[in-house]
Each structure stands twice: as structure tokens, then as C-alpha cells.
Amino acid sequence: MAVLKNHIIEIKNLSKAYATGTAESNVISDINLNIREGEFHILLGPSGCGKSTLLNIIAGLLRKTEGKISMNGKSIRTPDKDRGVVFQNADTAIYPWLTVYENVEYGLKINRVPKEERKKIVEHYIDMVGLSEHKDKFPGELSGGMKQRTQIARVLANDPQVLIMDEPFGALDAQTRRTMQQELIKIWQKTGKTIIFVTHDIQEALLLGTDISIMSKSPDAKIYQTYKVDFAYPRDETTEEFNAFYRTLNAHFIERDADESYDDLKIAI
């Protein structure tokens, strides 16, 4: 194991409140999380637990209410191309009036990358996500998986330091999801990007992550445990170790269903 790298994202006592009627309630509250460069960090939790809220704050799309959040020591206030976001719904994230090629080129054009350089980068990433044969098609002619690949290529082409992914494979059928997971691993290994990946699927978390942070339910959602996963890639979900780990993670959710008062669980970060 190499020397531990620096924290790229640091989150301290982070809370986000929403006004509901007259009272304010915290969606997430007192979140503490450090993410190192090159990590594949999974945020795992039930639906509606505030994972997306946390992700949107990291992306800079939502403002925090309290606490600190920084990237490379600089406080996060607005979106930045250093933090690329792959949205769950590729249908609305990529632009239907642009071809696959033009969609992937979009961020580069916005950031005024010269044309020749643009072409090289776009073709590289379209190739990486396996869409070379479809690069002149419009999104309307693509399957759900292909749309999501387009979105991933668009974000990668922009060369962000951190890749933020909000249940990106949630809308795909099981088979396509599996293929996309395997390819994401390859892309992550090839590019060495830091990835923050939200999911509610324990198996997906274990197949992908180097680190898995478990989030409790909202309101006042917290991260109450982070696990390191040392299995080698590609991971095999049929091994005994994998299943043992699955049971460990799953226990958190069963416990919660049985007993809502899990605040006394040790926070082990």
C-alpha cells in the first residue's frame, strides 16, 4: 500500500437546514468526512437520507447552513469545473440538441479549449466510454446506458479533479448497470480520479468503493461509520469475504428498521 495521500475534500460539522412550515429541520446534520485523493468513496444510505443534499453541497450547487467544507483547502461556495458531476438522470443532463460528440465537447467549448486540442480530448473520452460508433447521433437515438456514458465522457473530458456521481446507474437495467460498473472501475483506474459516488445499493457499493461511508436517515442524517474495502478489482460478489462484508453493511440498515434510536452507535471515522 502506497503512502496515504492528502485529503482533497474536507468536511467538518456540516449541516443543512430546510424550512418546513414554521420550523427549521436539518436534512443533514454534523457531517464529518475526509476524502483522500484517488479514493473511490461511496456514500451509502437509504432513499431520502440526504445523500443528494450532501452531494449537491460538495458540488457547490447547494449552500451549507453550518460547518466547513473545502477542497484543496479552499472553501466550497459555488460549482467549479474541478468538481465534475454526473447526474442520476442523464436524460435531462445531456443536451438533446447536441450530438454525442458535441455534448462531450460542451465543457471544453465553455472553457475555451482550442479546437484541435478539443477534438483530441473528445475523441479520447468518447472512445473510452465506447461510443465512437455513435458519436454523431443525437441523444434521442440513444439507449439509457449510452446517454449515461455520454454524460460520463462529457464530465471526464473537462478533466475534473473530483468526480461526483449521484446514483448514476440507478435508472439502468441490471445488465447494463453491471457493464457500466465494470467500465467505471477501469476508467477510475486509468484516470486516477477521486470519485464520490452515491448509492443505496449495498452490492454496488462493495463492487466499486475503496471506502464506504454509511449515512443514517433524514432528518439529522449523519455519517456514522466509514469502512475501508481492500478487495482487489475486479471484485467477485460470490466470494465468502464479499458476502460477509455485505452482511456487515446490511446489519446497519436492519438495525435501523428494528430500532430507530441508533444515535448511540459509535461514530468511527
Next chain:
Amino acid sequence: MASGIATWAILILLWFLASLSQDETFLPSPLETVQGTKEIITNGKLLLFSFVSLKRVLIGWSIGTLVAAPLGLVVGRVGFLRKLVEPFVNFFRFIPAMAFLTLFLMWFGVGESSKLILIIYGTVFTVMVNTIAGVIAVDPNRINSARTLGASEWQIIRTVIWPSIIPYVFTGARLGLGGSFSSIIAAEMLASKEGLGYLIYTSRLYFHTDWIFAGIICLGLLGYLSDKLLRILGNHLLKKYGVHEKVGF
């Protein structure tokens, strides 16, 4: 196409039957209308008047659309402007252009400008209301993904909002075109020496009911053809922005 011909055949047949028991100056038969139409085609009036009306509509409508689309975009995008303009727009869009006809004639004279302003007025509100609705309907995901890729507000307006609202602007423009035809006919009836409205209004004085029919049919054709042309252009040039029709209407 076949059903279209059937519709017209039935209509003309009914018209013919109705005209049998009526005087020519009250309800001319289809054949008498064709003969009357021939007269004003031969003396060049019908073509000239059609051209005059169409020219007024196209100029006024183009200006109105070109002004209203960017205006609607800015108003729709900037929250406080939207709140400021909303009551104003929703008040005036219920006042048809015709209501302003006498005022505009008084203010801008009986020449071309009052007629153009009338059409521009009608078009601006229709296109603006549609454009604003389009801006409000843009999926926030589209905007957020542009922001996270590094787009500035101006870049978002240019590269995300504008392409997203094109179908709305297009619908507004189509509706505006229809409104422009009604406005111009009314204006020409009251204050013009040329145009289809003038033809329809004055033919009565010469007991030429057949010319009135010719004018009305010509107006319907012009409206139909210009809308059809607009739709064909839209379907071809703006298809990738989502302007397309599965059912033609």
C-alpha cells in the same frame, strides 16, 4: 390528403345548395365567386392586395417576434424582472390589438406605421408569454450540469436556456402569426386604401359579394400557407431543438 379533399367538396356542395335560393348579392354561388375572383385577378387587385396585406403581416410579425423572444428570455430568467413584468404582460395580453386600433391611428397616423405597430403589439405579447413559460420550464438539471462544467450565467443563457426554449418561441410565433392576420384585416377595413381588409370591406359598397368571398378565401389561403411554410421550416431547421409534430395540426 384524400380526407382534406372530401372536406372541401362537402363544404362547396353545401355552399352551392344554399346559394340556389338566394340572390347573388346576398350569397353568390361558388361558380359566381369563381367568375368574380377572375375579374379581380385580371385587373391585378387581388394579387396586389394580398401582397400588401402579407407584407404588413410579415414585417410586423418578424419585428414583434425578434423583439419578444430575447425580451421574454431575459424577463423569464431574471426573477425580479419576472415579478415586475408579470402583471403588466398578463393585463395587456387580454386586450386584443384591435382594441388599440383607433388609438394607434390617432397616435401614429393612417399610414403604414400604425398598422405595423398594431401587429407588433399583438405578436410581442403572444411570443413573450410563451417564451417566459419556456424559460420557467427548463429542467434545472440542464442548468446545473452546465454550471458544474464551468459555464457562466451568460453562457448558460446562450447555450442552455436559448436552445431549450426554441419550441416555445416557435409556438408563440405561430400563434402570433394567426393574430397578426386578424389585426391587419381590421386595420385595413378602417384605415387603408389597399389590402385584403380594404377589399372585403369596400366590395359591399359595389354589391360585389363575390369579391368579399374571394377576399375571405384568399385570406384563409394566405394564413394556411404561411403557417404551413412556418411548420415545414420549423420541422426541418429546428427539429433537433424539439420542434416537430407527430400529428399535424
